[in-house]
Amino acid sequence: MAGKIWAVFHKDLLVEMRTKDSLNIMVFFGVVVLVVFNFALAGARESVRAAVPGVLWVSFAFSGTLGLNRMFASEKENGCLQGLLMLPVDRGVVYLGKMLAASLFMLVTEAVLFVLALVFFNLQVWEEIPYLALVFVVGTLGFSAVGTLLSAVAANTRMREVLLPLILFPVILPILVHAVEATGIILNSGDYAALKLPLSVMGAFTVIFGTLSYLLFDFVLED
Amino acid sequence: MDRKGQQRLDTALWVLLFAGMLLALYMALLGAPREKTMGDVQRIFYFHVPAGIAGLSAFAINFAASLMYLLKKNRRWDHLALAAAETGMVLMAIVLVTGPIWAKYAWLVWWTWSPRLTSSLVLWLLYAAYLLTRNYIADPERKAFASAVFGIVAFVDAPLVWFSIRWWRDLHPSPMLETGGLAPEMRPALWVCIAAYMLLLLFLVRRRYYLECARRDVELLARRVGS
């Protein structure tokens, strides 16, 4: 089974490396969002550092949604999904492979956007980086755990890409709230002990929705 | 139960609901004692809270019906889920309208990011997302599957949302204080109102369910005529 999950993951990776479609869109859009926020927060110049966690995660969430949209759009092209469904492979395996691929793309995008944010908002971080990496990874896994499932749901509708943000954002609110707070704790207060709660909740979210999505994925792909 | 029996039950329910609502109105507006600090404005509480409880119950019905649909694949469960979602959305809308009105008069602000109000808003958004998903899928069976999946995801998500908002609120407390407990003299009024709203929930879900079943019957008939 691990081999099949790897096969799905690797295929998405390969396609992405050839075209770089998803990454281009995700990074570019993320940058645009960061720039827009600069103007949006013009009146709050002094407290920019306090706003950075929120700005970061909003740009992550928006560009992440774009990436998720692409995830099933490419499968719909040429009826590839059908080809996949013909094989004696457990649907949950397809889910896990795609969820991991989505997470990887998001993390790469987040790394780029974070570096840009350091530049745009004149921040200095060094020893905070391992903690930030941890928060980014857990938050991203939670995001794509439920995002992959809902992306498949949205892909089957008439509206496709447009529907995904509408149905995804209310659901990932817990991840966003905790991720923003955790990032804020790391950047602004440095009280690392307080990270335990948000990280646990994000982890729990990932496990709960990863399992639920794994089980429900079958029903979404059914025709 | 046969047709006649159903109709009799419906009538009984309607009468009960009508009487219940009248009683609830009386209790809320006249019967219950006047609140010390906020005055008569506090009476909105008797509409706000019961609507919220009924709305949450609708959410639970949607979850159970969605789960049953995925297990049994009988379309009637999907009809029930839809009925619960639409009714729940209306009830949550009542919560979201009465909340700010109360807040404005009690604390002079339209919105407080209180856990209850914010969670109600997110719940309303989840209902809206559920109905939107349904709206954009044409095939009834695909529609049922997709919305059942979303209904389950939304229900599992709800406690996490509530917890997250509460925790966030604790970290960023708002300057205004919200009334906690309820004076014992007010309890009877509250219970009557909750009962009335639960009756309303039951009534509306039933009617909506039957409407959807009728739609399905039309679909089956059209199918037969078409071939």
Next chain:
Amino acid sequence: MIQAQGLAKYYGRITALRDIRLEIPCGQFVALLGRNGAGKTTLLRILAGLTRPSAGTVAIAGLAPQAARGSVGYLAHSTALYMDLTAWENLRFYARLAGLGRAGADLEREIERVGLAGRAHEPVRHFSRGMQQRLAIARAFLHDPGIWLLDEPFTGLDQEGAQFLKGCLAGAHAAGRTILMAVHDIALGYELAQRFIVIEKGTVALDVMKTSMSLEELAGCFQAVAQGR
């Protein structure tokens, strides 16, 4: 061995299939004929396990289609190929997911077999329609299933491609595979298959063996069915 009894499929108000009764023994080559929208694609999709029937039963070698996936290969209208991957990468992906464990050289041989020798490491995006169809054939039947389901596979193929496909099908039939192929061209269907099933308005209108009917008779019957007689 394909069996269907009382098979029906509804999409809301639309009846795609109603009361399909089918029994196809092992090794038979059946041509599925019918007008556009008659229900051929829906029937094939149900047999392939991609769609659940609304009513009735269907069994592939005694199993439900979902359980019989390993023994069925389906070539639909769409090629199910990833445009940005090479031919070889496409086959490797499907081989991995099918649990075939085919080595690199083995896949190259598959690609050669469908006449794409030398193009194995080019992205599918650069292939012509005919070449894509050849690769699609390799993909669909990579796991050497006992049952071949094809949905109008000759569409868009040139002379050479059509010749190649005919050879493929003849070879599979000779090797004992059960083939159910939807075709538009009655003459083509007559040339290749042993048995003809005409689907009209979602049900079986005609079911004859090649031995009991000439091409002209079949064409005549088809016309009659299409006109509602």
